[in-house]
Amino acid sequence: MKARSDELQLFVAVIERGSISAAAELLGQTPSAVSRSLARLEGKLDTTLINRTTRRMDLTEEGRYFFEQARLILDQMQNLEERLAARHQRPSGRLRINAAAPFMVHAIVPHVPEFRALYPDIQLELNSNDLIIDLLEQSTDVAIRIGVLADSSLHARSLGCSPLNILASPAYLARHGRPTRVQDLLEHSLLGFSHTETLNNWPLRHAEGDDWLIRPSLSASSGETIRQLALEGQGIACLSHFMTGEDIRRGDLQVLLGEANNGYRQPIHAVFYRNSQLALRIQCFLDFIQEKLAEYAD
Template sequence: MIKTEDLLAFLAVAENESFSKASAKENIQIATLSRAVARLEKQLETTLFNRTTRKLVMTEEGAVFKTYAQKAIQTLELGQQHLRSQQTEPVGKLRVDSAFPFMVHQIVPHLAEFERLYPNIELELTTNETVVDLLDNKVDVAIRIGDLKDSTLHARSLGRSPLKLVASPEYLDHTGEPKTVEALFKHKLIGFSHSSHLNHWYLKEVDEVPNFSLKASSGEVIKQLCLNGLGVCALSYYMIHKELDRGLLVEVLPEAIIHPNRRESIQAVYYKQSALASRISLFLDFIQDKLKLQP
């Protein structure tokens, strides 16, 4: 019978790609990790890692087993949390992931109230600019912007947040405000350096990606570049509504973007068979009422 602690040790080594790094992160002695992996290899009658003096490389068999080990540990955690959820008071851990701007502008401002209402729910927050694997990243529910492609996930629509072309008043005072898309393309434009799909602005008159004079990997950085007068960008309303209200950013060409478009959908996703569904629903019910997605 495979021991749970051996599975946890194996996953720690696999995720850190090193016995020493896993030891430091999990506070487990290297010898303990090594013995656990050795027991697994003996029970499975296969090699999970190829070891050299310089490098630790997972075998093909190890990669296959990692997937099953992750699911096994998740199933145990969900079973434990499901039993806890039967208590009168909601209790247990809930791991939530979203893009950094959405976390900062739409979720964090309301968490003090959520904690007052549900003090026994332990939130763990992570941010990623790209779509993450829920299992690999130990995420219970992720907020995703755009279309959902993974059919193994359950999706709940949180609404739509329109895409806006914006610039700072200082930039427009210096360059003049573009009145046509053709004129817009002659301006300094700011885009994403990694997520190429976010560089589609869904302009009515053209079906092409603009040429960007400046790029950044984070939507929040792009907003700051725009606020500092470095050009025009296209961002979701949910992350710029305060700046628009205060006049720190100005919308340009308000009729130029096609609505709705694939960048405007906001969804919460989690595994369909998750025993955490009631806790997830509790969190989403709370946060959905607080979201500021549209003008």
């Protein structure tokens, strides 16, 4: 192939960073030098990879294909380097993790100092997104997903599971009383999700079934927003233990209707594209975070 690995890295950097100037800053080059290198690469390949205007850049069809293949080639090169480094037990390289904001804040960030101390040659890049993302498009190595996985071409590894609890603050309970039966919830302010109705199906047994579909008095798109509303005494919420365990231990939130809880636990998976042996940096992270998440299964 005519293109060299440094040209592949430059092209991928431009696309991932979104501009020639941002890629130049990352690579320690001038924008004009990056622009010339792109032009040389397109000349070598005898094709236009990027349609450039003064305001934006758009990949051509050939450019999109070349980007995907370049990423795969660079990943293979990095994996080869990692396998060599593995002989000395020094995993290295950039590791891009994506997770919903509540999971990132409560289940990953608290453990980052320990992980970095154990693996100083791994450069973490932590991104939050509450929506399902395209791993390749978002340049992500591993995405953490909560709940039942939809059918997918991605590979998945179970990291454990986390119970769902019905929760309210002491201040709310002091004002409105403590529900003792599932039916009592009809008289309370309930905090629910605005976009995903399945998350408003609470794991509560009652006379008519094993779960309870609520009609929220106040709704939000983010679990972290619902948690904050519950802490502020705005109502009763159903949230996963991974994001509320510390609140419960401190007494800031209290578990309600425990005897009616059907015991459902939210599955937690890591998903990735690898279809062969995992890169060492990914394997180290998955092993590490799975051990940390074990407490949420209780």
